[in-house]
Amino acid sequence: MLVLSSPSGAGKSTIARNLLETDPAFRLSVSVTTRKRRSSEIDGQHYHFRSVPDFEVMRDRDELLEWAEVHGNFYGTPRAPAEKAIGDGQDMLFDIDWQGAQQMKEKVGVDMVSIFILPPSIDELRERLKRRAEDSDEVIETRLRNARAEIAHWREYDYIVVNDDLNDAFHEVQAIVTAERLRRDRRPGLFDFVSEMLNESAVV
Numbered sequence: 001m002l003v004l005s006s007p008s009g010a011g012k013s014t015i016a017r018n019l020l021e022t023d024p025a026f027r028l029s030v031s032v033t034t035r036k037r038r039s040s041e042i043d044g045q046h047y048h049f050r051s052v053p054d055f056e057v058m059r060d061r062d063e064l065l066e067w068a069e070v071h072g073n074f075y076g077t078p079r080a081p082a083e084k085a086i087g088d089g090q091d092m093l094f095d096i097d098w099q100g101a102q103q104m105k106e107k108v109g110v111d112m113v114s115i116f117i118l119p120p121s122i123d124e125l126r127e128r129l130k131r132r133a134e135d136s137d138e139v140i141e142t143r144l145r146n147a148r149a150e151i152a153h154w155r156e157y158d159y160i161v162v163n164d165d166l167n168d169a170f171h172e173v174q175a176i177v178t179a180e181r182l183r184r185d186r187r188p189g190l191f192d193f194v195s196e197m198l199n200e201s202a203v204v
């Protein structure tokens with residue numbers, strides 16, 4: 001389970017999209033949100049867009065694995081697809097904030113790897129949000145105001161990637177995924193492998 005977090009505009013959705021396009025083993029956890037849909041977004045693909053009352057029903061029925069209020073809207077991870085993925089051993093990608101990452105860590109523990117994406121600077125963050133041209137000036141200002149508090153949580157993550165050059169940042173994320181998969185897949189067999197090797201050498 002790979003969690004990507006960052007302040008708004010640092011590029012985590014871009015990196016997540018690249019990962020999903022190049023790595024068929026990953027499935028995206030599609031969050032539920034009460035935020036207004038952006039013109040480029042498709043309901044059910046980028047998010048499940050819901051009203052506040054509908055979100056509250058899901059939350060109160062315990063249908064969300066984690067949830068948080070971010071930039072004045074509610075966001076949550078649907079429980080059923082995430083738990084099925086965990087059960088099936090499927091690699092799943094979560095684009096969630098630090099509050100969600102904390103809650104997920106409590107629930108799934110060692111099976112989760114977390115990466116915090118940093119922008120090269122706050123000025124560049126502002127430029128990216130403006131260039132993306134998806135949010136009003138007011139929303140952009142709110143997100144920039146919140147950025148410092150979000151960045152303050154960087155130490156809680158397993159890895160930090162600075163997204164200055166997108167290609168470099170993406171390759172760093174790919175390298176982390178490769179290393180973590182090796183660790184996960186090789187470690188269970190290593191105990192027997194090493195025991196056998198040591199037993200054999202005792203015979204010699």
Ligand SMILES: Nc1ncnc2c1ncn2[C@@H]1O[C@H](COP(=O)(O)OP(=O)(O)OP(=O)(O)O)[C@@H](O)[C@H]1O
Nearest residue numbers: 006008009010011012013014128132163164165166
């Ligand atoms: N390394 C980069 N250099 C320049 N522009 C970038 C880089 N990475 C991403 N971008 C651009 O910056 C904008 C913000 O990226 P993106 O939407 O992926 O951010 P985000 O962290 O997912 O933001 P949010 O949390 O608001 O969804 C997009 O227009 C994207 O194309």
Ligand SMILES: Nc1nc2c(ncn2[C@@H]2O[C@H](COP(=O)(O)O)[C@@H](O)[C@H]2O)c(=O)[nH]1
Nearest residue numbers: 031067068070075076077095096097099100
């Ligand atoms: N805790 C959660 N945070 C989430 C979830 N889905 C998205 N997010 C985070 O919200 C902000 C804003 O996203 P945007 O799409 O409005 O720009 C960003 O940090 C996302 O990572 C979720 O299910 N839970």
